[in-house]
Amino acid sequence: MGSTLEFVRILLPIVIVGGIAVFVILRMKHKYKKGTLGKKKSKSAQNLLDSLIPFGMMIGFAIAVLLNIFPLIPLLSAIAWGPGIGLLVGYFAYEIYSKKEEIYS
Structure with missing residues (x-):
């Protein structure tokens, strides 16, 4: 019983993520x-749009x-979940x- 619970505890984060x-x-x-991928007119807005997903992953990891x-969550689980x-x-x-319109001043 204990090894089954440990097995589930190891695999659950991997399966969900x-x-x-x-x-x-x-x-x-x-x-x-x-x-229908998001397109922005300015280069800087497009760069920001393209970097949101990797930036979210880095923030989640941090x-x-x-x-x-x-000591609530073990490090390996945190590295998977973040x-x-x-x-x-x-x-x-x-x-x-991507749905937000650009405002030019």
């Missing part, structure tokens, strides 16, 4: 084939490592920012 990654990749692939200071949740948050930020 893998599901998040597959979801984001398939949604981006669908948007690419449909031709937050996971900082939360690992408290970038996975950051990937999902970065994807949603990409979706929101």
